[in-house]
Amino acid sequence: MKKRVTYLAIALTTECNYKCFYCKRGGESISKEKETISFSDIKKIITNAHEIGITNFRITGGEPTSVPYFGKLIEYIMKFKDTKIRINTNGFKILEYLDVLRKYKARIDIVFSVDSISEYVEGVHFPKYLSKEVIRITKLLRSNGLSIRYNIVVTRLNQSEVRSLVLKAIDELDVNVKLLDLNKFSEYFGYSNKVSGEAAYKLWEELFISMSNFYDFLSEISNYSESEWTTQLISKGNGIPMSCYFRGNNWIQVKDSTRGAKYSEYCISNCLLYKTGNCQEGVFSLFLSSNMVLHLSGCKNTSLQYNLNGEEGWQIKRAFENLMELFK
DSSP: OOOOOOEEEEEOBSOOSOOOTTOOTTTTSSOOSSOBOOHHHHHHHHHHHHHTTOOEEEEESSOGGGSTTHHHHHHHHHTSTTOEEEEEEOSTTGGGGHHHHHHTGGGEEEEEEOOBSSSEETTEEOSSBOOHHHHHHHHHHHHTTOEEEEEEEEOTTTHHHHHHHHHIIIIITOOEEEEEEOOOOSEEOOSSSOEETHHHHHHHHHHOOOGGGGHHHHHHHOSEEESSOOOTTSOTTSBSOOEEEEETTEEEEEEOGGGOOBOOHHHHHHOHHHHTTOOSSOSOOEEEOTTSEEEETTOOOGGGOEEOTTOOHHHHHHHHHHHHGGGO
16 A cells, blocks of 8 residues: 655643743643653554654654653654654753754754743743754754754734844844744633633634735745745645745745644544544644554544553554545
8 A cells, every 4th residue: 555644743741940921731732640651661562663664754743852852752753764754842951852863864853942032021931942952952953064944933923033043043043933823722821821612712823813914025025935835754735834035045835824723534524523624733743652542643632642652563553554544
């Protein structure tokens, strides 16, 4: 069977040293419990995933560098000669792993979450701002040949800082940038207290701003652009189509959910979340959450979730193949 998916995202843990107002308990994981995948379990998943054609792995959380076996995990994935890794991090402890990152620099991308230049914007705390420490870490990693990208989650609060942050990232720090609009969750940490349900949706409406507000700016500063572009790790035609603007040797990718998303026939025919307009991502990538549940990235449909706890290799492969069918 021809495999069209070679990309797996893994939330190693729900633990994080930050609580950003636009994030939720568990981070990218569907689990809200405090938990971390064991090293033995994650090795089993990676081995079986690789055997059926998965070669690109995105490591996220929570904060993945907080996991004690993080360095050993990089080494384990890299023992397969055709693999690549993307690491989503806030930079916490990343320099502790500089030796292993430098060793495999040609096959590793590092993505920092950096949302503002200032620590406080309109009175709201932005933990992931462009601090002197983030700049120092960025320069050190770049000087060691590592590819860096800044992810900027754009809201009404930090929109005034986006233009300056983009230019500083590209022109002064030599990093790529991805602009993302705000994901619609049923729960957020909020400014001071967790909000959920209708309060969460109201907060999303208050904070959401369309990426179309930045297209003129991006056109002005770029040499050229493409309306649908992706990095080599992910194939075109999945999820939200992303445009890209090129400036010198760097680029700014834009994830604009108002452009719609690509869905499978199964989603269109069977998913209530799709029919009620509550699926923002579309069919995008495979995702393993911290509770060892395999699902589609951003997908809340429980009928498309596979609990891999205690499963044998053939059962793990079957779960992957079942989800891969949705990408056809």
